[in-house]
Amino acid sequence: MSPAVATAARADRALNEALLRYVLRLGDTSLVLGQRLGEWVGHAPTLEEDLGLANLALDLIGQARLLLTYAGEIEGRERDEDALAYLRDAPEFFNLALAEQPNGDFGCTIVRQWLLDAWQLEIYAGLQESTDSRLAAIAAKALKETRYHYRFSSGWLVRLGDGTAESHERVQRAVDQLWRFTSELFAPDEVDERMASAGIAPSLSTAEVRWSAHMDEDLRAATLKRPAAQPYPWHGKRGVHTEHLGYVLAEMQHLQRTYPGARW
Amino acid sequence: MSDAGKTPVAAEWPLFEVFIRSRAGLEHKHVGSLHAADARMAVEHARDVYTRRQEGVSIWVVRSADVIASDPEEADALFEPARDKVYRHPTFYVIPEEVKNL
Numbered sequence: 001m002s003p004a005v006a007t008a009a010r011a012d013r014a015l016n017e018a019l020l021r022y023v024l025r026l027g028d029t030s031l032v033l034g035q036r037l038g039e040w041v042g043h044a045p046t047l048e049e050d051l052g053l054a055n056l057a058l059d060l061i062g063q064a065r066l067l068l069t070y071a072g073e074i075e076g077r078e079r080d081e082d083a084l085a086y087l088r089d090a091p092e093f094f095n096l097a098l099a100e101q102p103n104g105d106f107g108c109t110i111v112r113q114w115l116l117d118a119w120q121l122e123i124y125a126g127l128q129e130s131t132d133s134r135l136a137a138i139a140a141k142a143l144k145e146t147r148y149h150y151r152f153s154s155g156w157l158v159r160l161g162d163g164t165a166e167s168h169e170r171v172q173r174a175v176d177q178l179w180r181f182t183s184e185l186f187a188p189d190e191v192d193e194r195m196a197s198a199g200i201a202p203s204l205s206t207a208e209v210r211w212s213a214h215m216d217e218d219l220r221a222a223t224l225k226r227p228a229a230q231p232y233p234w235h236g237k238r239g240v241h242t243e244h245l246g247y248v249l250a251e252m253q254h255l256q257r258t259y260p261g262a263r264w
Numbered sequence: 265m266s267d268a269g270k271t272p273v274a275a276e277w278p279l280f281e282v283f284i285r286s287r288a289g290l291e292h293k294h295v296g297s298l299h300a301a302d303a304r305m306a307v308e309h310a311r312d313v314y315t316r317r318q319e320g321v322s323i324w325v326v327r328s329a330d331v332i333a334s335d336p337e338e339a340d341a342l343f344e345p346a347r348d349k350v351y352r353h354p355t356f357y358v359i360p361e362e363v364k365n366l
Contacts, residue, residue: 046277046299047313048298048299048300048309048312048313049309051309051312051313051316052308052309052312055312055316148311151308152308155304155305155308159301159302159305
């Protein structure tokens with residue numbers, strides 16, 4: 001192999017690894033958030049909300065299936081969506097730390113959902129133009145779902161924020177508690193930069209400006225205060241998680257870990 | 265939840281009637297009712313409850329309180345008189361031979 005070819009091959013490999021990591025981040029974020037929403041089934045405040053949250057969960061798990069299947073193909077180690085979802089441990093998950101935060105009360109679930117819906121909205125919109133046609137196709141499908149998710153969560157945010165004194169106080173508390181996890185959403189690392197320069201993923205700084213405008217608009221309508229930006233010690237997208245992810249995975253993976261290969 | 269002893273939330277939410285258009289060009293049909301805090305939530309609930317299996321392309325919701333209904337007590341007065349007027353059905357009439365294109 002000539003030095004030039006070897007250099008090109010190395011560059012290809014590096015790009016491929018970054019793409020794998022990027023797709024896992026997207027897929028894991030959808031999967032973990034979907035799993036969290038699934039915990040509400042049978043417990044939501046009303047039958048209609050129960051169905052509504054389950055619908056969001058199913059959309060997110062559908063996105064995770066497409067993304068993890070693609071990740072498995074990029075990786076080329078014969079791991080399919082199930083192997084990636086059920087047989088990896090927490091440090092090998094690259095979801096945003098916000099997605100794994102506990103449901104808390106209904107307001108807390110809504111705030112987590114709203115923050116991530118608005119994030120997905122910008123990421124999927126940008127990915128529609130991706131030079132990676134597979135990601136572009138997945139994003140086009142996911143974007144339609146995400147528009148509805150955002151409509152649902154922002155509607156509830158306003159309803160609770162501008163609702164009773166108690167709902168206002170609870171949802172403001174949730175915003176204050178979860179805001180520190182939002183720095184990670186738009187803090188680019190080498191994977192994000194490589195993806196953006198290859199035209200595969202949108203620039204996070206552009207996405208952040210639009211996301212931030214949505215935040216301000218919705219918070220104003222909900223009569224809520226925007227907390228100050230805070231530095232964050234979590235790097236979910238690098239596999240460094242809060243203590244909560246382990247419990248999510250224990251529940252989600254229990255069956256496959258106990259009865260490997262079980263089917264029904 | 266800590267709502268024990270209180271009136272269930274759903275009981276305080278108004279009732280909405282839901283109408284779904286199954287395909288473009290067809291009429292909206294009444295499919296059921298649900299509780300929601302406001303009109304926007306009613307549309308979202310209708311979407312989540314009644315269009316999960318591609319049942320529709322359009323949703324109408326109407327506050328049940330805004331529906332003006334006939335009184336069941338008056339059913340005889342309203343509907344009985346139509347019973348013996350069979351000539352109001354087109355099938356009552358014999359079409360003459362000469363009429364070709366009807």
